[in-house]
Amino acid sequence: MKNKSNKGLNRREFLGLSALGLTGLTILPSYVMNGIRIAPSDRVVMGFISGGQQAINDFAGFANVKGLQVAAVCDVDSMKMLRFKKRIEAWQKNQGLAPRCDMYEQYERILERTDIDVVEVCTPDHWHALQTIHACQAGKDVYVQKPLSFTIQEALKMVDVANKTRRVVQVGSQQRSSKEFQKAIELVQSGAIGHITKIYAKVGDPPAPFNLPEMPVPGNLNWNLWLGPLNDSKIHYHPDLCPPISLEPEENEKLWGAWRWYRETGNGFTADWGAHMFDISQAAIGMDGSGPASVIPKGYKGQPYLTFKYLNGIEMTEQPFLEDMPEAQGIKFIGTDGWIEVARGYLACSKSALVPKEIAGMRPKNRTPEEWQRMYEEMKKAAAKGGGSFEINSDHMQNFIDSVRSRQKPIASVEVGASTAILCCLGNIATELGRPVKWNPATLSFGTDKEAADHRLNCYEYRGSYKL
Numbered sequence: 001m002k003n004k005s006n007k008g009l010n011r012r013e014f015l016g017l018s019a020l021g022l023t024g025l026t027i028l029p030s031y032v033m034n035g036i037r038i039a040p041s042d043r044v045v046m047g048f049i050s051g052g053q054q055a056i057n058d059f060a061g062f063a064n065v066k067g068l069q070v071a072a073v074c075d076v077d078s079m080k081m082l083r084f085k086k087r088i089e090a091w092q093k094n095q096g097l098a099p100r101c102d103m104y105e106q107y108e109r110i111l112e113r114t115d116i117d118v119v120e121v122c123t124p125d126h127w128h129a130l131q132t133i134h135a136c137q138a139g140k141d142v143y144v145q146k147p148l149s150f151t152i153q154e155a156l157k158m159v160d161v162a163n164k165t166r167r168v169v170q171v172g173s174q175q176r177s178s179k180e181f182q183k184a185i186e187l188v189q190s191g192a193i194g195h196i197t198k199i200y201a202k203v204g205d206p207p208a209p210f211n212l213p214e215m216p217v218p219g220n221l222n223w224n225l226w227l228g229p230l231n232d233s234k235i236h237y238h239p240d241l242c243p244p245i246s247l248e249p250e251e252n253e254k255l256w257g258a259w260r261w262y263r264e265t266g267n268g269f270t271a272d273w274g275a276h277m278f279d280i281s282q283a284a285i286g287m288d289g290s291g292p293a294s295v296i297p298k299g300y301k302g303q304p305y306l307t308f309k310y311l312n313g314i315e316m317t318e319q320p321f322l323e324d325m326p327e328a329q330g331i332k333f334i335g336t337d338g339w340i341e342v343a344r345g346y347l348a349c350s351k352s353a354l355v356p357k358e359i360a361g362m363r364p365k366n367r368t369p370e371e372w373q374r375m376y377e378e379m380k381k382a383a384a385k386g387g388g389s390f391e392i393n394s395d396h397m398q399n400f401i402d403s404v405r406s407r408q409k410p411i412a413s414v415e416v417g418a419s420t421a422i423l424c425c426l427g428n429i430a431t432e433l434g435r436p437v438k439w440n441p442a443t444l445s446f447g448t449d450k451e452a453a454d455h456r457l458n459c460y461e462y463r464g465s466y467k468l
Contacts, residue, residue: 058122077220144169268428292441294438
């Protein structure tokens with residue numbers, strides 16, 4: 001990729017430059033990393049592509065992984081990059097390591113570094129494909145935040161490149177590593193509640209058209225680089241898309257990831273929570289690497305919920321999984337011989353003896369409809385003071401690093417992420433077209449439906465000289 005306005009390097013250029021080296025990073029010997037003895041061959045050095053709130057949250061998980069060191073960060077916002085650097089160097093000091101976290105504006109500079117083994121891609125979704133692909137081509141393993149991609153064709157290309165380059169790619173769908181969801185999958189697949197006929201998966205609303213007023217771009221933000229490949233003239237800067245922070249005193253983002261709520265820049269709750277709840281649903285019914293055969297949007301001929309139909313007869317609807325808590329995100333599997341309910345920190349079954357007490361957890365708090373609505377709206381603002389309040393599953397990060405060392409597929413592989421991202425895109429395509437859409441999960445195509453195939457969430461033309 002080449003970005004003329006920022007004097008960027010195309011992939012061939014930055015791969016060639018790696019021989020020149022930007023490898024002057026010096027850290028204490030790897031055998032004292034994180035306070036334990038780690039053989040030099042087991043040391044894993046990481047670079048973060050983005051230093052925003054998601055990166056800070058994910059670092060809280062990676063900080064518990066033995067033998068991991070962080071060497072660099074890049075971000076289009078210089079203040080967020082400096083905030084991340086300060087937090088990393090404070091952690092390094094606490095671990096007895098020489099504090100150093102290099103900063104770059106362009107992610108290619110991290111990929112040039114021969115001392116960096118893995119990268120995390122935690123940029124907005126429209127950047128995931130290019131940065132993950134380029135990282136794989138540069139010989140890096142990748143932890144990429146969910147959803148895997150912004151479009152269907154990006155997801156397919158990411159799978160192709162990751163496999164051709166033999167890189168480990170873990171998607172940040174962390175529920176795959178949570179005991180309550182793993183047990184739910186096990187129970188469904190063992191036939192504990194018979195044959196599954198229906199799934200209720202509550203994720204939330206699709207994105208709305210972009211309607212934010214244009215505001216002046218702050219001097220610490222490279223807005224052109226934030227846009228990257230996005231090719232829509234309606235998109236302009238507004239603080240909700242890339243929220244400001246301050247360092248002295250430190251004030252973190254008041255909004256977090258609000259670009260998700262607009263069609264031109266994200267895929268709404270359909271992909272945000274769909275990358276969690278739809279993901280687990282597909283895993284349980286054996287649809288990893290596959291997907292639905294048709295999608296019916298909410299409102300079509302009285303259809304009450306967005307509906308995915310599979311060739312095996314199972315239907316998954318985006319609807320409340322708890323009748324008295326309509327906004328709670330979670331899943332209900334309905335079988336011929338019972339049901340299973342699962343959400344974060346909660347697992348229940350019509351056959352209660354099947355659920356171990358230590359992972360049953362607590363039923364989501366019984367809130368009034370007004371309380372749930374306020375909570376739902378607050379998620380759009382996603383207050384992230386003090387490093388964020390979202391749960392981080394260190395097991396998911398540990399699984400990634402274990403896979404980097406073993407060269408085995410991680411629990412949320414690129415293929416897993418692709419099938420989930422495609423499903424989310426299909427839901428939004430059908431919603432925006434206002435009619436059912438058929439999908440062939442074997443050929444990964446829309447058949448003769450040219451309107452669906454031409455939809456931007458299948459594939460769009462990148463801006464300027466950016467190329468997929």
